[in-house]
Amino acid sequence: MRNPLRLKLEQYAGFEEREGRRLDELVAQRTQVFAPKQDILTEGEKVKEIHIVLSGLAARYKLLDEGERQIMAFLIPGDICDLEVFVLEEMDHGISAMTETVCAVVPAETIKGLLTEMSCLTQALWWSTMTDSAVLRERIIDHGRRDARERIAHLFYELLVRYRIIDEAKDNSIPFPLTQEELADSTGLTPVHVNRTLKQLREDRLIELKGRVLKVLDPQGLRRAARFNPNYLHLRKAEEGLRGEADRVKDLV
Amino acid sequence: MRNPLRLKLEQYAGFEEREGRRLDELVAQRTQVFAPKQDILTEGEKVKEIHIVLSGLAARYKLLDEGERQIMAFLIPGDICDLEVFVLEEMDHGISAMTETVCAVVPAETIKGLLTEMSCLTQALWWSTMTDSAVLRERIIDHGRRDARERIAHLFYELLVRYRIIDEAKDNSIPFPLTQEELADSTGLTPVHVNRTLKQLREDRLIELKGRVLKVLDPQGLRRAARFNPNYLHLRKAEEGLRGEADRVKDLV
DNA sequence: CGTTGACTTGACGGAAGTCAAAAGGTGTGG
DNA sequence: CCACACCTTTTGACTTCCGTCAAGTCAACG
Numbered sequence: 001m002r003n004p005l006r007l008k009l010e011q012y013a014g015f016e017e018r019e020g021r022r023l024d025e026l027v028a029q030r031t032q033v034f035a036p037k038q039d040i041l042t043e044g045e046k047v048k049e050i051h052i053v054l055s056g057l058a059a060r061y062k063l064l065d066e067g068e069r070q071i072m073a074f075l076i077p078g079d080i081c082d083l084e085v086f087v088l089e090e091m092d093h094g095i096s097a098m099t100e101t102v103c104a105v106v107p108a109e110t111i112k113g114l115l116t117e118m119s120c121l122t123q124a125l126w127w128s129t130m131t132d133s134a135v136l137r138e139r140i141i142d143h144g145r146r147d148a149r150e151r152i153a154h155l156f157y158e159l160l161v162r163y164r165i166i167d168e169a170k171d172n173s174i175p176f177p178l179t180q181e182e183l184a185d186s187t188g189l190t191p192v193h194v195n196r197t198l199k200q201l202r203e204d205r206l207i208e209l210k211g212r213v214l215k216v217l218d219p220q221g222l223r224r225a226a227r228f229n230p231n232y233l234h235l236r237k238a239e240e241g242l243r244g245e246a247d248r249v250k251d252l253v
Numbered sequence: 254m255r256n257p258l259r260l261k262l263e264q265y266a267g268f269e270e271r272e273g274r275r276l277d278e279l280v281a282q283r284t285q286v287f288a289p290k291q292d293i294l295t296e297g298e299k300v301k302e303i304h305i306v307l308s309g310l311a312a313r314y315k316l317l318d319e320g321e322r323q324i325m326a327f328l329i330p331g332d333i334c335d336l337e338v339f340v341l342e343e344m345d346h347g348i349s350a351m352t353e354t355v356c357a358v359v360p361a362e363t364i365k366g367l368l369t370e371m372s373c374l375t376q377a378l379w380w381s382t383m384t385d386s387a388v389l390r391e392r393i394i395d396h397g398r399r400d401a402r403e404r405i406a407h408l409f410y411e412l413l414v415r416y417r418i419i420d421e422a423k424d425n426s427i428p429f430p431l432t433q434e435e436l437a438d439s440t441g442l443t444p445v446h447v448n449r450t451l452k453q454l455r456e457d458r459l460i461e462l463k464g465r466v467l468k469v470l471d472p473q474g475l476r477r478a479a480r481f482n483p484n485y486l487h488l489r490k491a492e493e494g495l496r497g498e499a500d501r502v503k504d505l506v
Numbered sequence: 507c508g509t510t511g512a513c514t515t516g517a518c519g520g521a522a523g524t525c526a527a528a529a530g531g532t533g534t535g536g
Numbered sequence: 537c538c539a540c541a542c543c544t545t546t547t548g549a550c551t552t553c554c555g556t557c558a559a560g561t562c563a564a565c566g
Contacts, residue, residue: 012340044484062394065480070397072390084383087265087376092387092485115379116371123340126368129382130337134345136389137325141315143396144323144441148554179512188397190555195514227318231297232345401522432544446522448546 003027004078004166005052005104011165011235012127019121022114027052027104034058034097036177041082041095049105051081056101057177059186062093071186073135074098074159078166083129086112099177127234134232143188146227148197151187153226156207157252160216161233164249176214201225219252256280257331257419258305258357264418264488265380272374275367280305280357287311287350289430294335294348302358304334309354310430312439315346324439326388327351327412331419336382339365352430380487387485396441399480401450404440406479409460410505413469414486417502429467454478472505 006023009015015023031054034040040051040058058075072093075081081095085108115122135158142151159176163169180198184191201207206222208215216222230253259276262268268276284307287293293304293311311328325346328334334348338361368375388411395404412429416422433451437444454460459475461468469475483506 060390062390064394064398068398070394072393084379084386087380088383088487090484092487093390112371115375118365118369122368126337127340129386130341133337133382133386133389136386136393137313137315137346139393140325140389140396140441141317141323143393145317145321181512188393191513192515192556193554196554199514231343234341234345434544443523444545445524445547448544449522452546 002054004054004076005080006078007166008078009121009124009128012124013120015120015124019119022121026106026110027054030105032103032105034101034103036097036099038097039094040097040101040103041091043092043094044090046090047082047085047108049107050083050085050111051095051103051105053077053079053081054102054104057098057175058095058101059098059182060093060095061185069185070188071182072139073132074186076159076162076166077168079132080128083111083125086115098182099175131232131234134234138232148187148189148193149200150226151189152183152194152197153201153206153222154228155183155187156214156216157219157222157226157228158233159214160219160222161230161235161249161252164252165235167248172216172219174214174216175212176209177212223252255307257307257329257421258333259331260419261331262374262377262381265377266373268373268377272372275374279359279363280307283358285356285358287354287356289350289352291350292347293350293354293356294344296345296347297343299343300335300338300361302360303336303338303364304348304356304358306330306332306334307355307357310351310428311348311354312351312435313346313348314438322438323441324435325392326385327439329412329415329419330421332385333381336364336378339368351435352428384485384487387487391485401440401442401446402453402478403480404442405436405447405450406454406459406475407481408436408440409467409469410472410475410479410481411486412467413472413475414483414488414502414505417505418488420501425469425472427467427469428465429462430465476505 003024005027006020009023034056041047043062053075055077058081059071060073060075061069061071063069075095081103082091115125142154146154159174160169160172163174168174180194181191184194187194189197198209202209204221206216206218206225208217233253235249235253256277258280259273262276287309294300296315306328308330311334312324313326313328314322314324316322328348334356335344368378395407399407412427413422413425416427421427433447434444437447440447442450451462455462457474459469459471459478461470486506488502488506
């Protein structure tokens with residue numbers, strides 16, 4: 001069975017036979033399917049299990065009092081929704097499925113057990129957490145210092161890289177099931193302005209976006225338009241890792 | 254000796270005698286003083302030690318190609334600059350001292366050792382990491398869905414709470430050594446607009462800001478102006494913890 | 507074929523940016 | 537102790553990017 005979590009964590013380090021098997025068991029125990037727009041976790045919820053996205057697309061979001069939604073991050077296969085459960089009382093934000101999304105469900109105790117040993121796997125989980133933070137920081141840059149065009153281009157390019165890592169970006173095409181309204185919620189723009197900006201990106205022949213698929217026509221052009229610097233993703237450089245898995249992104253970064 | 258790290262982590266849990274002592278040793282080993290504007294860590298640096306702020310004020314920032322600076326987070330006493338060193342190759346952003354700042358310097362190996370045991374202390378470090386991420390997410394909300402006035406009010410209020418936690422906010426006054434330009438870098442605004450917004454907050458009798466000290470005149474008013482919801486800070490509620498230390502913020506949250 | 511949701515486009519308004527200049531502090535050295 | 541340089545803050549006039557409101561197109565679907 002496909003294990004995107006393993007593919008992702010192998011960006012950090014290769015695993016021993018035993019640890020690899022452990023990772024595979026982790027996602028094979030129990031799964032749960034969420035319908036589009038369904039909450040995987042809601043703000044305020046006290047969680048006792050962690051959720052790992054296996055397929056589909058989910059988003060971390062928060063609602064302000066006036067009903068404005070801000071999406072803070074997207075979760076693609078291999079991403080962990082709520083590693084924090086064993087130290088935080090309750091969710092401080094919600095996670096919603098954007099398409100039909102399948103999650104592996106793992107008891108918090110199991111994870112806690114994993115973290116007890118300072119194995120390579122534990123380190124990989126720290127790595128995952130730390131790079132997640134780095135991605136959040138980059139989103140702050142997006143909002144603070146990039147205009148609408150750069151911001152959307154940056155999101156697209158980042159997703160391209162992340163889908164490549166889990167080997168789901170054949171032909172520079174990635175799944176992109178978001179409506180323009182949802183894209184607006186994630187970029188902090190309005191749907192109308194998103195629409196205009198997308199038009200521009202299309203006219204510049206950087207992307208094609210239709211039928212819930214995003215095709216990047218000109219990766220280098222998109223990269224420039226986004227002012228993209230991949231260092232925050234902390235990918236092993238091809239030079240060092242030199243393993244097939246780590247090499248999937250080398251033309252992008 | 255004052256140990257702000259301990260004060261901060263005690264928000265998560267009380268420590269046993271032994272662990273408390275360990276924490277105190279941690280910050281007492283070796284310290285380093287940084288001058289204003291000096292980098293504590295630079296982007297791209299390969300770090301071998303972790304830095305913990307003991308006094309002063311520092312900021313995580315990133316520079317874009319055109320020289321725009323975006324400050325992503327402020328580090329006050331008790332905050333750890335670079336817990337990630339043992340899993341990430343190099344810094345993906347810089348940390349700069351805003352005032353004279355004293356840091357405890359701890360070998361990465363020591364930290365790695367700490368994390369090996371799943372002690373209360375290890376959990377507290379996870380907690381710290383996870384709440385740091387939560388603060389980053391809140392900053393994304395700031396930029397995406399709050400206007401200039403709300404954004405600045407939110408930063409002020411958050412700082413007030415955080416200084417309270419480490420017991421450095423007597424009289425609702427906190428150290429605030431930032432210039433308006435630096436404030437602009439952190440809110441994603443321009444210095445001119447920051448100035449106009451500050452003027453407004455002053456006229457509304459919410460704050461006083463002079464001589465590098467910020468005094469909050471009307472905490473509840475500022476809180477409303479910020480549309481502040483404290484859940485992302487994951488403070489133990491007074492009801493549960495009921496310990497003096499955890500109680501310092503109860504009128505604010 | 508009417509309803510619904512997503513996308514598109516235009517006209518207008520407003521929050522924040524830009525440019526520029528003046529006023530107010532602060533530290534240094536003659 | 538004044539003078540000068542330098543930085544920070546303040547203010548005004550103008551511009552621009554993005555938001556708002558509204559109407560219209562298009563495709564999917566029962």
